[in-house]
Amino acid sequence: MTGHNDNVEQILEHEERSRWRMIGWWFTGFLCFGAVIIFILHLGELEKFLEVIHNTRPQWLILAALVQALSYASATGVWYLVLKASGHPIRFRSLYPLSIAQLFAKQALPSSGLSGVFLVVKGLLNRHVPEPIGMGCMLAGTISYYIAYMLSVLISLAVLAFYHLLTLPLLIMALILCLVAVGVPAAILWLRTLGMHHRLPAFVTRWKPAKTILRLLAEAPMHILKNYPLLAKISLLQLSVYCIDSATLLIMLHAVGYVQPYPIVFASFVMAAVVGTVLPVPLGLGTFEGTCVTMLHLFKVPLEPALIAVLLLRGFTFWLPMIPGLWLARREIHHTLRNAPREIRNFS
Secondary structure (H helix, E strand, O other), rough: OOOHHHHHHHHHHHHHHHHHHHHHHHHHHHHHHHHHHHHHHHHHOOHHHHHHOOOHHHHHHHHHHHHHHHHHHHHHHHHHHHHHHOOOOOOHHHHHHHHHHHHHHHHOOOOOHHHHHHHHHHHHHHHOOOEEEEEEEHHHHHHHHHHHHHHHHHHHHHHHHOOOOOOOOHHHHHHHHHHHHHHHHHHHHHHHOOOOOOOOHHHHHOOHHHHHHHHHHHHHHHHHHOOHHHHHHHHHHHHHHHHHHHHHHHHHHOOOOOOOHHHHHHHHHHHHHHHHHHHOOHHHEEEHHHHHHHHHOOOOOOHHHHHHHHHHHHHHHHHHOHHHHHHHHHHHOOOOOOOOOHHHHOOO
């Protein structure tokens, strides 16, 4: 019988081989990104953009790099706590590279985030964690992620309402995201209960990873998902990722010589993330940058420093991690379990 590890690895390698789909995905994203940047540059003054770039203070960029390292530490802490609570503790430093590899898989492989999920499950298998525990870890991480996302959106809406900047389009997209934040955990729990004992629509089972996903869901231990104190802790860790990323944007604004209160920067970052998630643009390229610059401009930040700060932010949170992420992701995908016990190599 083919082991679950083989199923997970085959799905990851299938995503990696889908080159034309990946090229089209990235091309569309770059097209939107370029259009938005050109439009913003047209609205501003080129001389001011060049002046902002020239006066950027590099010492703030070093601080931003250190702060971003904390973001990956928070993401790693989620898996660390869940594995510890499940009786399969793993050293923190062993899990840390997985957070970078997962970011690459989620961004580079166009599979609605599933590649990131399977990559982490594969990475945990490589670290001798049984697959049901690994999937339970990812389910808990996914549920806590959407809880934190919804909390950050609600906080941002409160900030926008306080400054009288809450518009109907932003409210509608925020409500859509909140519905998703409630619906995804509910769907996970429903599928976990459904398992493999009920007949699903044909269009679901025809999707190649569907059977593997349902089997993994069915075998994921429920005691992890019912550990509410644990879910509260990891939800706070997930929320801290949004706080750290928005703090990075605050640092970038300092780097270009513009200071804003943190709640304003937090709300701008989160609402840009919401728009980038809700609108059907690959990777949020263009939609995130355009929304974030617009939000900062609504808070009286000039276009020129707002755009440079946002581009610096995306460089640190999106582009730079791609380089080590590619290497780490390929290492996890092609890693063999020669030293693992047989029941882990061929878990079924």
